[in-house]
Amino acid sequence: MLLLKELSEACGVSGNEGAVRQVILDAIRDRVDEYRTDALGNLIALKKGTGKTARKVMIAAHMDEVGLMIMHIEKEGSLRFHPVGGIDDRVLLAKKVLIGENKVPGVIGAKPVHLLEPKAREQVVKFKEMSIDIGVSSKEEAERLVKVGDYAVFDVPFVELGGALRTVKGKAFDDRAGCAVLVELLRDRYPFDLYAAFTVQEEVGLRGARVAAYSIAPHLAFALEGTICDDLPKKGDTSPTTVLGKGPAITIMDRSVIADRRLVELLIDTAEKNGIPYQFKQPALGGTDAGAIHLSREGVPSAVVAVPSRYIHSPTSLLSLNDLENTVQLMRQTLARVNDLDLTR
Amino acid sequence: MKELIKELTEAYGPSGNEDAVRETIKRHIAGHVSEMRVDALGNLIALKKGQPQSGIEPRKIMLAAHMDEIGVIVSQIDEKGFLRFAPVGGVNPLTLLGSRVIFADGMIGVIGRERPEKPDEFPKIEKMFIDVGAPDKEHLTRKVGDMAAFLRPLADLGQRLTAKAFDDRIGCAILVQTAQELETTPHDVYFVFTVQEEVGLRGALTSAFGVEPDVAIAVDITTTGDTPEAYPMAVSLGAGPAIKVKDRGMLAHPGVKNWLAETAERLGLPYQFEVLEAGTTDAMAIQTSRAGVAAGVLSIPTRYAHTPSEMVDYNDVQNAVKLLVGLLSGPVKI
Numbered sequence: 219m220l221l222l223k224e225l226s227e228a229c230g231v232s233g234n235e236g237a238v239r240q241v242i243l244d245a246i247r248d249r250v251d252e253y254r255t256d257a258l259g260n261l262i263a264l265k266k267g268t269g270k271t272a273r274k275v276m277i278a279a280h281m282d283e284v285g286l287m288i289m290h291i292e293k294e295g296s297l298r299f300h301p302v303g304g305i306d307d308r309v310l311l312a313k314k315v316l317i318g319e320n321k322v323p324g325v326i327g328a329k330p331v332h333l334l335e336p337k338a339r340e341q342v343v344k345f346k347e348m349s350i351d352i353g354v355s356s357k358e359e360a361e362r363l364v365k366v367g368d369y370a371v372f373d374v375p376f377v378e379l380g381g382a383l384r385t386v387k388g389k390a391f392d393d394r395a396g397c398a399v400l401v402e403l404l405r406d407r408y409p410f411d412l413y414a415a416f417t418v419q420e421e422v423g424l425r426g427a428r429v430a431a432y433s434i435a436p437h438l439a440f441a442l443e444g445t446i447c448d449d450l451p452k453k454g455d456t457s458p459t460t461v462l463g464k465g466p467a468i469t470i471m472d473r474s475v476i477a478d479r480r481l482v483e484l485l486i487d488t489a490e491k492n493g494i495p496y497q498f499k500q501p502a503l504g505g506t507d508a509g510a511i512h513l514s515r516e517g518v519p520s521a522v523v524a525v526p527s528r529y530i531h532s533p534t535s536l537l538s539l540n541d542l543e544n545t546v547q548l549m550r551q552t553l554a555r556v557n558d559l560d561l562t563r
Numbered sequence: 564m565k566e567l568i569k570e571l572t573e574a575y576g577p578s579g580n581e582d583a584v585r586e587t588i589k590r591h592i593a594g595h596v597s598e599m600r601v602d603a604l605g606n607l608i609a610l611k612k613g614q615p616q617s618g619i620e621p622r623k624i625m626l627a628a629h630m631d632e633i634g635v636i637v638s639q640i641d642e643k644g645f646l647r648f649a650p651v652g653g654v655n656p657l658t659l660l661g662s663r664v665i666f667a668d669g670m671i672g673v674i675g676r677e678r679p680e681k682p683d684e685f686p687k688i689e690k691m692f693i694d695v696g697a698p699d700k701e702h703l704t705r706k707v708g709d710m711a712a713f714l715r716p717l718a719d720l721g722q723r724l725t726a727k728a729f730d731d732r733i734g735c736a737i738l739v740q741t742a743q744e745l746e747t748t749p750h751d752v753y754f755v756f757t758v759q760e761e762v763g764l765r766g767a768l769t770s771a772f773g774v775e776p777d778v779a780i781a782v783d784i785t786t787t788g789d790t791p792e793a794y795p796m797a798v799s800l801g802a803g804p805a806i807k808v809k810d811r812g813m814l815a816h817p818g819v820k821n822w823l824a825e826t827a828e829r830l831g832l833p834y835q836f837e838v839l840e841a842g843t844t845d846a847m848a849i850q851t852s853r854a855g856v857a858a859g860v861l862s863i864p865t866r867y868a869h870t871p872s873e874m875v876d877y878n879d880v881q882n883a884v885k886l887l888v889g890l891l892s893g894p895v896k897i
Binding site for chain 1: 636769
């Protein structure tokens, strides 16, 4: 399971990644030579190279997930909130959440269908009109349990669905899938110094990656992601973005980065030589930590490899463990060769 | 200089694929600069070392022009071998219909469109496709992620020129010509040919960090207000290179702006001031690099920006070169 269950169930909305960091730290402490947590909360671990080269490689996976923040407590004790990161209002209604340090359970209230006027059934309810119900009857009672500024996360257990694709479902595969792959990669030692950066605040603007890349000053970088997968049947020939079970998705261009072509070619060649399935992520969509990393200092050749994950940025996402394991394989084999890559032009 | 402009505009170079443009530029500036290097993102950084001159304080000056052009990227290939695509940079769908595009390997495609539901429907890029003439998917050698640029040769209209990618190959040509004509300078002048401007000033950001200049001038295009029923703007073709005051991304350093204007006055060159409501240039990224850089922009008035047929006035281009050569030959007055 590659730690995915523990990572998925840990709560870490942007700016509050401590619990995820702890899970990762417990897993990697004995696998790395040094680690530190920087001023923004990035966990940066160094796995020293075998000494053959001075090359520094950074691999980033972000610890944070999208979620909610409590903005205001109403007279009768219901909680108004604001999304943290990109969340579609339509996935919020009637979902279970856990609030604050003490994981106070709540539900985002929804009107029963009986009360909906025909017109209202066709309208999207905006998050500003929703509130979280924690079962109290007054502001005072609510204030004993939660504070303004508390984070709320979706309350979703990790479940194995099985099947040929060995599918699992859980929350926050964007980007706990990437974290799980990176933790696994730290088992090996490479010819170069590997800096594993478990970053904060990706979902609110690639903020952790920016400062992590500045301090590491790597020669090249990879970002590992759980990415969009919209592969259920639909009309017309629109792209599925990625397809579940078809292997790790390699990014060529998204809204934040044009991946370094030499790294992309190395990934493709490695996949083909080792019989590892791979696919291209549909270009021009989304953005990742690589967007910040490649612009650090004098520039860093960067690429992105992702585990296809259905329904990301909603309470429950779904991925194939085959894809997850193939992503580990592709990265492991690629890293074994990356030292020989000529980066001069 | 027209030959150089033709060669540069016709080179293939959508954002992230600037290799051909870079090689062309390298060939033309070799021997005219002291050293050249290509950084991690692909920016070409060429230094012309300064010769000390008494009474002139030497400064580190960065001139920037971007090598990349807008284009399209294959996002999906259907069963019949038609290529769906997404824009690279700001592409107006109206300019795509009837256009031809060219891939890095020389393959040419035409852009087609799904039958519109209404005759006057605005064309959307999602409803278009590239047809490279493959009889079926099996005979297609293209992959998702391949990029294509507009295919359009330069036409010399006499006083005016029209071509694709004047944005910003005209800036590249001006920098190359300046490097060739500038015999000596008291300053260390970095001619920086940047990558990925059209997708977010990315090459300028990293190259400015690397060069760490005292002063920077981006040379790029600007739009004009001199065509029928144009959006009002006090910039015209042929009225001289434009000195930027502001655009949507930056306020030009007043000292740099005045230094450009005073030099034009001194040399008797025509110039105009530019206030651009939309768009920005590499100077925006350079200005906020490290602890900040005094940055300005010298703009070439250009009609029909971001279409396959942009238009510039040859006098504006030549005057921009004269202005830069004059600027770099004397003291920095900001």
